[in-house]
Amino acid sequence: MCLFPHTSFSYLSFFLFIIPLPFSLSFYLTDSNPLLSFNSQAREGHLYTDNHRRGMYLQMTLDGRVSGSVVQTPHSVLELKSVKPGHIVIKGQSSSLFLCMDSGGLLRGQSHYTEADCTFRELLLADGYTRFLSSHHGFPVSLASKHSPDRHTVPFTRFLPLRNTLAVESVTEQPPNNQRYFNVDSDDLLGMGLNTMVSPQFSIDK
Numbered sequence: 001m002c003l004f005p006h007t008s009f010s011y012l013s014f015f016l017f018i019i020p021l022p023f024s025l026s027f028y029l030t031d032s033n034p035l036l037s038f039n040s041q042a043r044e045g046h047l048y049t050d051n052h053r054r055g056m057y058l059q060m061t062l063d064g065r066v067s068g069s070v071v072q073t074p075h076s077v078l079e080l081k082s083v084k085p086g087h088i089v090i091k092g093q094s095s096s097l098f099l100c101m102d103s104g105g106l107l108r109g110q111s112h113y114t115e116a117d118c119t120f121r122e123l124l125l126a127d128g129y130t131r132f133l134s135s136h137h138g139f140p141v142s143l144a145s146k147h148s149p150d151r152h153t154v155p156f157t158r159f160l161p162l163r164n165t166l167a168v169e170s171v172t173e174q175p176p177n178n179q180r181y182f183n184v185d186s187d188d189l190l191g192m193g194l195n196t197m198v199s200p201q202f203s204i205d206k
Contacts, residue, residue: 042079044093046072046162049143051155058143058159060092060099060109068143077164080122087135088122089113105139106146129158 047058049068056068059076069076077093090099097109100117110118116136123131132141144156 042081042091043161044077044079045164046076047078047090047159048162049156049159056143058141060095060097062095062097064095064097064109066099066107066109066143072162072164072166074166077166080161082122083119086121087119088132089118090120090132099141101134101137101139101141103137105134105137105142105152107141125158127158129160131158 056070057072057076059069059073060066061075074094079091079093081089083089098113098118100110101107119135120132121135140152140157142151142157144151
């Protein structure tokens with residue numbers, strides 16, 4: 001009879017049809033490109049650093065300049081996203097620029113992400129601060145002047161992640177004209193004429 005061969009063929013066809021489906025799905029891998037779904041997977045906050053007489057927040061302006069500010073500003077609101085265990089990407093919320101480092105350890109903001117220059121190791125210190133080391137170049141993120149002999153040592157290479165206390169609507173606004181910035185390439189980074197900043201610990205409890 002021809003019924004049996006036909007039935008066997010039908011079962012075989014059905015079996016061959018369902019097998020490739022999960023097999024093909026097993027090759028699907030989610031895209032880990034940090035450009036994708038950045039906002040939904042990022043931690044938002046400010047990175048504060050200090051020494052015994054001065055404190056400031058890391059910020060990136062629209063021109064890609066990385067500097068320090070004595071207060072939280074729209075340009076100091078940062079988004080930190082983990083791209084693999086212990087490694088993160090840092091992006092300015094207002095500037096939409098990625099924090100990157102060149103082979104000499106100098107910081108800059110750039111619009112396009114490159115793994116070698118824009119990925120950092122996140123190292124939690126015992127005192128609650130965090131150090132960020134370039135995954136490729138090995139230098140720490142630092143707000144010390146490039147002329148400082150202690151550029152790659154503490155202070156100004158350890159940061160305290162703080163939550164954003166700025167009003168939501170102010171994040172897209174420009175900082176006031178009287179806003180004080182620290183130029184990380186200046187010989188007078190500490191701005192001795194400026195008032196000493198109080199520790200930001202108060203903002204954690206508010």
